[in-house]
Amino acid sequence: MTTEAAIPTEPGKAREYFRTVTKDVAWIAEAPKPHKLWLAALTVAVCAFGWGIFCIYKLVMTGIGVWGNSNTVCWAWDITNFVWWIGIGHAGTLISAVLYLTRQHWRVSINRSAEAMTIFAVMAAGLFPLLHTGRPWFAWWMIPIPNDMGSMWPQFRSPLMWDVFAVTTYMTTSILFWYMGMVPDLATFRDRCAMQGKNLKSAIYGVLSLGWRGSARQWHRYERAYLILAGLATPLVFSVHSVVSFDFATSQLPGWHTTIFPPYFVAGAIFSGFAMVLTLLIPLRYLFNLKHIIKQEHIHAMCRIMLATGMMVGLAYASEFFIAWYSGNPFEQFTFVSRAFGPFWWAYFLMVGNNVLIPQFFWSKWVRNNNILIWFLCICINIGMWFERFVIIATSLARSFLPSAWSYYHPTRYDVGVFVGTIGMFLMLFLLFFRFAPVVAISEVKGASPEAHAGGPGSKGGHH
């Protein structure tokens, strides 16, 4: 942040700063033509999404046999992708809620786009459990509604049902939190469009901003609601990934049946989420000239979080091995030895390399200033975290209790296609969001700036 002493007191100085913030964010949505690179990226994303839709069509019409799943490895890319995406979503909530509660003001530059990332990631995640049921049109069986099958109610003691409730609550909360935060900024867009005579756009933003007029009495309730929502989203985000980890931890399969899973999964989720935030924001920040809003020190902070969470994840990997040895349980020991040195050894070393070794680069300040290198490292972490879930899911299943059932997992083109399709959908939605919505929380950036106190009693003497 700029120094506290620099609060402008001459007339118009603070307003000039506020105007600049508005303009620097709003110009993206107001530019008559989108950036060429943005268009190129959108084209690629739409193509990938289209291919994904085709693969989903084939999958739904044929059955999940088009995937490489087998009786032995019954969960593979589907659930790996689900956990990966939902984990990515968690950084958004962490930035918007946890950092809000801990008064980390730097979050205001990235919280909006991180929240958008959360929603699109959860949308991508939600597809996989739905599709891997094979008959997604029966998904309503998981909703407790009276039906024509007698008193056929869901089994609420199944972690898979907990998952349904956790993920839908998370999705709903994330959307409401995101939208609520966006209303004052949508009102900004509404008023700017009205000033520029764009009546249709102004009407659309007008409906979306619900008639917001920035009244202090409204701000008062708004801020209360925002604080409480942040307070609710924080335990929620921890519960969601804990529940996701229960899908594994409550089973009796060696390699899944561990009490370390909830914290281990949550740390991994935050780790991968921050990697994805940076993967998206580093290029977009250059493309849309947001370098003075999303500052280098914000990237520094995110690198440090990745360094910390990466080491937590590494500690979890080590603890799993220690417990496998310390438990004296031969099945547990076999699973872990086979995880690292068995047929999926390459996946295990991709996981450890990318998740434990790669973040160590963030110790160096030189690395934290080198955005291209950070971007590359973040891609590595994304890959590593995908492999973490794959290693947990596929290697544990491939070498289960019955040696006659052991097998290997080979993905098919539909495994790849659906996954690539969700990446396409995620990028497409994110790029559209970046073009049409307020990508930075304008009102929060203004509120967190020293100019927000201009003209107050503390600034009379030129210092605060």
Next chain:
Amino acid sequence: MSTHEETPVNVPAEGELYGYLAEYDTPGELVEAARKVRDAGYTDFDCYSPFPVHGIDPAMGIKRTILPLIIFAGGFTGAASGILLQWYCNAHAWTWNISGKPTWSIPANIPIAYELTILLSVFCSFFGMWALNRLPQVWHPLFRQDRFLRVTDDGFFLAIEARDRRFDTVKTKELLHGAGSIALEPVYLDPDPRSRQMPKWITAFIVASTAFALIPFAIAAKARNSHSSEPHIHIFPDMDFQPKFKSDTEADMFPDGRANRGEIPGTVARGWLEQDETFWHGLDNGQWTTGFPKADGNGQPFAVDDKLVKRGQNRFNIYCSPCHGYDGHGQGMIPERVKSLGGVWQARNLVEAPTADGKGGVVVQMPNGQLFNTISNGFNTMQGYAAQIPAGDRWAIVAYVRALERAQNASRDDLPPGSNF
């Protein structure tokens, strides 16, 4: 802030006066102005700013919102309904017996109750906040002021409403001037009362979309209260319709038009040749055999030995004893049960010896082949066991029944010489 400008009003002032709108240069000055206005005793006024201004709540005298209470009520409802829902579904309406575990166990119901607590709290925060703020609102007199467009950008405003009991066209203006406003203008309501109503197209949209949303429910309601001879609609056909022929149906693809394909003359399906008539049918030159087969169905030698009799005993005790009893007297557990219910029924006595004139003792007098045939195809109320018991095992039972007959009708002479029974 020293430049006062009385902005010319661009809207004709034919509407009712809503109030005065004053603009301030900085958030701090807005707070100062708000404090002065409040101190002057005004209550119907509000400040407007692009972001929540620090310290404005005490300056304006805003009371703490009751929103947290609403949210608490919502969260409590969520927790209670989560527990009740799970109790009703899993412990009351549809109990699951899983290894005899209790049907109701709170720890496993915590996650869903937890999530519902959060979900309902979130709904109350979100919708409660908008409801208390009286939003969405389709019109507001302030939006008629061009100047007010900047409230979401860099403008800091304070508006005193004309309905305030201290409002006075002269004094209120002076107060706002004195509080350092950089601009001041009167705000009038739109003379057209229709502008204060929901635009027609929004009303039309809500009505139309609600009507459309009700269509599926209307169709479902109609379907529940009417009869139809049409097959029901398969939105998802699952595997109800498969490209295959069912038995005894028509098939155009064959010259005889039948889906059933008969056996090709001169062929026998695998495993159905049953060439050895003794082993498969108990016959010997068209008569019931009195001996045992020489070979089994695969042409291997068929030996009547101790092993076969033991096997026969094992099969007999499983398949025959429920009716015929372990000793073959026809008083197994089923006749016993009939007796306990007051009925009279006894299974055939397999070991009854014929009288001297050759009457009775039907089974004892049966040739082996006929006994085999009876086991295979049944007799009177007894069903055939060919489907359950392979032919070799049926022969083993025949051998065991012969052994039983012998044992049940034995005399002292049957004992080997020298035994001291």
